[in-house]
Amino acid sequence: MAVYAFSVIPLLALIAAIPVAWGLGFLSWTDVIIAAVFYVISGLGITVGFHRYFTHGSFKANRGLRMALAATGQMAVQGPVIIWVADHRRHHAFSDREGDPHSPWLYGTSVPALAKGFWHAHMGWIFDRDMTNQQRFAPDLLADKDIARINKYFWVWTIISIVGPGVIGGLVTWSWSGALTAFFWAGLVRVALLHHVTWSVNSICHMIGERPFSSRDKSANFWPLALLSFGESWHNLHHADPTCARHGVLRGQLDISARVIWAFERFGWATKVRWPNAQRLARIQATADEMGH
Structure with missing residues (x-):
């Protein structure tokens, strides 16, 4: 219940604040639209780009798409690619073992240990972290001149992501108040929301939820996050088959990121997409059933 409280209550508080802000004139449709556009662009930059493409190689991308995914992912302000x-x-x-930078299970299984683990997995690891060896875990990206250049200018994409909405809001409304509210809602609040959605996949999706597939860890599916995370919260299949381009493979599992990859494939920008294989899914699901997941 504590995990649900931590994940749901802040979001409900934000939703409750929206009509108040609207009534006071501190939120408008312009802010909402700009925030939604920036959320989708930066969010898909993380899910399709940083995660499924750069980390796991779920598909091949042409040079233009590759660079665009690196840039838009950095607009999520979650660090250089x-x-x-x-x-x-x-x-x-x-x-979920020693060496995992953000597992919630590193301190034990008691209630206090899990509370500490949840905080660590969600965002504590960012403030008290040991830096990952890039030469060991990302030598391919270090050797890529295009990606290394985009990585170097992370600060530029951060400024565009946070300040850009305010500039757009000011130009659309032709007012300083329009610039201020767009900066707040589409810049700061949008980045914060996307951060917590991403961090929730690290924390909540390794603590609670359904586990229809066999994996070596505690990864689970947490359906309430499926829409906001663009399908990333179907986390159990991802850990069972990390290179799969689609995470929501069961009936009713919305996976927007997979649909975007499908569109990229149709346009010819993405090739060799690793779509789920029926035999592979059957095998890992059967193994999960045998293990009592």
């Missing part, structure tokens, strides 16, 4: 990928590859190498 090479650091993000190195951390996540390390997470998979040691998932």
